Amino acid sequence: MASRRARLARLPDELRSLDPGTWLWGRPPSLPPGARLAPSPPPLPLLGHFHAFGRGPERLRKVLTLRERYGDLVRLRFGGIQAHLVASPEIVQEVLHTRNREFDKHTRGTYKLRLVLGLGLLTSEGRFWLRQRRISQPAFHRKKIASFADRMVNAAEETCAEWREGEAFDAHEAMMRLTLRVVSETLLGTAVTNDAATVGAALDVVIADVNRRVNQLVELPPPIPTRHNRRFMEAMGTLDRIVLEIIEERRRSGIERDDLLQMLMDTRDAETGERMDDAQLRDEVMTIFLAGHETTANALSWSLYLLAKSPEVARKLRAEVRGALGDRRATFEDLRALPYTRQVIEEAMRLYPPAWMIARAPVADTELGGYFVPKRNLLLLSPWVVHRHPDYWRDPEGFDPDRFAPEARATHHRFQYFPFGGGPRLCIGNNFALMEAQLVLATLAQRWHLELVPGRDVVAEPLVTLRPRGGLWMTPRRP
Numbered sequence: 001m002a003s004r005r006a007r008l009a010r011l012p013d014e015l016r017s018l019d020p021g022t023w024l025w026g027r028p029p030s031l032p033p034g035a036r037l038a039p040s041p042p043p044l045p046l047l048g049h050f051h052a053f054g055r056g057p058e059r060l061r062k063v064l065t066l067r068e069r070y071g072d073l074v075r076l077r078f079g080g081i082q083a084h085l086v087a088s089p090e091i092v093q094e095v096l097h098t099r100n101r102e103f104d105k106h107t108r109g110t111y112k113l114r115l116v117l118g119l120g121l122l123t124s125e126g127r128f129w130l131r132q133r134r135i136s137q138p139a140f141h142r143k144k145i146a147s148f149a150d151r152m153v154n155a156a157e158e159t160c161a162e163w164r165e166g167e168a169f170d171a172h173e174a175m176m177r178l179t180l181r182v183v184s185e186t187l188l189g190t191a192v193t194n195d196a197a198t199v200g201a202a203l204d205v206v207i208a209d210v211n212r213r214v215n216q217l218v219e220l221p222p223p224i225p226t227r228h229n230r231r232f233m234e235a236m237g238t239l240d241r242i243v244l245e246i247i248e249e250r251r252r253s254g255i256e257r258d259d260l261l262q263m264l265m266d267t268r269d270a271e272t273g274e275r276m277d278d279a280q281l282r283d284e285v286m287t288i289f290l291a292g293h294e295t296t297a298n299a300l301s302w303s304l305y306l307l308a309k310s311p312e313v314a315r316k317l318r319a320e321v322r323g324a325l326g327d328r329r330a331t332f333e334d335l336r337a338l339p340y341t342r343q344v345i346e347e348a349m350r351l352y353p354p355a356w357m358i359a360r361a362p363v364a365d366t367e368l369g370g371y372f373v374p375k376r377n378l379l380l381l382s383p384w385v386v387h388r389h390p391d392y393w394r395d396p397e398g399f400d401p402d403r404f405a406p407e408a409r410a411t412h413h414r415f416q417y418f419p420f421g422g423g424p425r426l427c428i429g430n431n432f433a434l435m436e437a438q439l440v441l442a443t444l445a446q447r448w449h450l451e452l453v454p455g456r457d458v459v460a461e462p463l464v465t466l467r468p469r470g471g472l473w474m475t476p477r478r479p
C-alpha cells in the first residue's frame with residue numbers, strides 16, 4: 001500500500017485546471033463550436049458569483065433563487081473555480097448513477113475532508129475505494145444491522161432518562177451524543193463511555209474546522225501554527241490517539257467479534273496477503289465516527305423540530321407508536337408496524353437533507369441537460385434544491401409525511417429525493433441510519449413530548465452538513 005503521505009499528496013485536479021481566461025471572463029477555453037453554456041447570473045469582475053451564492057444561512061435561500069431564475073443547471077464561478085449548481089433529478093441520476101464513471105470526487109470538499117479522514121471509504125476513489133467498500137459492506141447487511149436494534153433502543157432510553165420535565169436542553173447536542181454512542185458500540189465494539197465527552201468535543205472542533213476550510217478561498221495549511229490550526233491539530237491528535245487505542249485494544253484483547261472493525265482488521269490483500277496497516281484502519285474508523293453520527297443526529301434533530309411545529313403530525317405519530325408498542329420497548333420486529341414514524345424521518349430529510357450538497361467533477365469535457373460542461377468543473381448536486389423543486393413537489397415548503405406513503409412514493413422520480421446520494425457511492429449506512437432514527441424517534445415519542453423554547457429561533461446552517469445553528473433548544477413535557 002502506498003504511504004499515507006504519498007496518498008494524501010494528490011491535489012484536487014480542479015485546482016490544477018485553473019486557467020487565467022476563466023478568472024477574467026468565465027468562458028472555458030475549450031468550448032467546442034456550437035456548444036451552449038448553461039445560464040449564469042451576471043458575475044462580478046474577478047470574484048464571480050460569491051454574492052449570488054451567499055454565505056452562512058442565507059445561502060440556502062440564495063441557491064433556491066438561483067434555480068428559480070436560471071433553471072435546473074446554473075453556471076457559477078467562485079474566483080477561478082468553475083462550477084454548476086444542479087437542480088434536476090434527471091441530471092443527478094446521470095451523474096451519480098447512469099454515467100457515474102464519467103464523474104469523480106476530486107473536488108475541493110473531498111480534499112479538505114481528507115485532512116481529517118485520510119483515504120477512508122468516503123474520500124477514496126477507484127479500485128482502492130471498491131476494495132474497501134467490498135470489505136465493509138457485510139457489516140451493513142440487513143441481518144447484521146437488525147442485531148443492533150437493542151443497543152439503539154438502549155441508547156435512546158438512557159438519553160430520555162436524562163431529561164427533566166420542564167427543563168430546557170439542547171436536543172441537537174443530545175442527538176449527537178446518542179448517535180456517536182450507537183456507531184461506536186455497534187460497528188466498532190467500543191463503548192467510548194470514558195472518552196465520549198473528549199471524542200465529542202474533538203469531533204466538534206474538527207467538523208467546525210473542515211467547514212471553515214471548505215468555505216474559505218484562502219487558508220493556511222494545518223502545519224502553520226495559527227490559533228485555528230493549533231486547535232485543529234490538537235483535536236486531530238486526540239482523535240488519532242483514541243482511534244488507535246480502540247484498534248490496539250481489540251488486538252490485545254484477542255476477542256474476535258464480527259463487527260465492522262474486525263472485518264477491516266482481518267482482511268488480507270488478495271495479491272500481497274498483507275493486512276490493512278494502522279494508518280488505513282485509522283482512516284476507516286475515523287470515517288465511521290464522522291459520517292456515521294453527525295448526519296443521523298441532524299436527521300433526528302430536524303424531525304424533532306418539525307414535529308414540534310406540527311402538532312397534527314406529532315399526534316398522528318404518537319398514536320402510531322402507542323398502537324404498535326404501548327409501553328413496551330421497541331424491537332427490530334416493530335419497525336414494520338411504525339411506517340408513519342419512518343415517513344416523518346423521510347419527510348424531515350426532504351426538507352432538511354443532512355448532506356445538503358453532494359459534489360462531483362467530470363473527468364472529461366461533457367454535456368449535461370443540453371449544455372457544455374468542461375472537465376474538472378465542480379458539480380454541486382443539491383438535495384436541498386431538488387427536494388424543494390416545485391415541479392416535483394406540491395407545496396414544497398410544507399411538512400407532510402404522507403408524501404412518503406407507498407402510493408405517493410410510487411409516483412416519485414427516482415432522483416427527486418436523494419438524501420443518501422445514489423449509484424455506486426450510495427451511503428453505505430443508509431439502512432442503519434433509517435433504522436436507528438425510526439427506533440430512536442419512536443422511543444422518544446413514548447416518553448416525551450418536546451416543545452421548542454420560545455424566543456430561540458432555529459436557523460439552518462449549511463456547513464458540510466445541514467445543522468441547527470447554535471443547537472436546538474427544547475423543553476420536555478410528559479405526553
Ligand code: HEM
Nearest residue numbers: 121122291292295296299354355420421425427428429433
Ligand atoms: C441520515 C443519515 C445519513 C445521511 C443523510 C447520509 C448521507 C450520505 C451521502 C449523501 C453519502 C454520499 C456522498 C457522496 O456521494 O459524495 C454518504 C456516504 C457515506 N456514508 Fe452516509 N449518511 C448517513 C448516515 C450514515 C451512517 C449511519 C454511516 C455509517 C455508520 C454512514 C457512512 C457513510 C460512508 C462510509 C459513506 C461513503 C460511502 C462510499 O462512498 O462508498 N452514513 N452518506
